[in-house]
Amino acid sequence: DTAVSQTPKYLVTQMGNDKSIKCEQNLGHDTMYWYKQDSKKFLKIMFSYNNKELIINETVPNRFSPKSPDKAHLNLHINSLELGDSAVYFCASSQRWDDNNSPLHFGNGTRLTVT
């Protein structure tokens, strides 16, 4: 059973479109994250939710809107897609966000290509 699962695995779309990526974790964790890995392979945190509440918003454009319907799900909606949004988006979860003894568990990523 996959602990952190994301859908879709691949997403190809045109500039200006709106798209969503879904994430689910079955680990019973309280905290979920979105990270972005760009073409140069740098991984950067975007958002974090703890028990459905936004706790980290790392200066991401307003076109990106995370939504957490419950603590097992964290979706990422992107409006008006731009070429620069092309990247691999990783969802992750951890038992607690503020505990160093609580490692992150990552999904296998969603590769978004904007044409």
Place this chain on the structure above:
Amino acid sequence: DAKTTQPNSMESNEEEPVHLPCNHSTISGTDYIHWYRQLPSQGPEYVIHGLTSNVNNRMASLAIAEDRKSSTLILHRATLRDAAVYYCILRADRGSTLGRLYFGRGTQLTVWP
């Protein structure tokens, strides 16, 4: 944001030990040292972490210098499956960067059969 320095790449032969170094000279007293790895086409995977003392788990060992300005991830017997990018990350225990992992470029480990 990344406050660690790692070699871009390292190579090892299968079944040999691998020592992956990391420098973090600006580490604060409350920063933990975390290691993650990323296999091709997969998300990062937690490996090990520590604060001051050396740590061992089923995947690896972490040796932390006495002054905490450097650390070494030790894979005792490399396998082909260990070929990955290894990230050394300082994770704050408090303050404005709490809860965040800042990834650098990492070390690309190649394992030869």
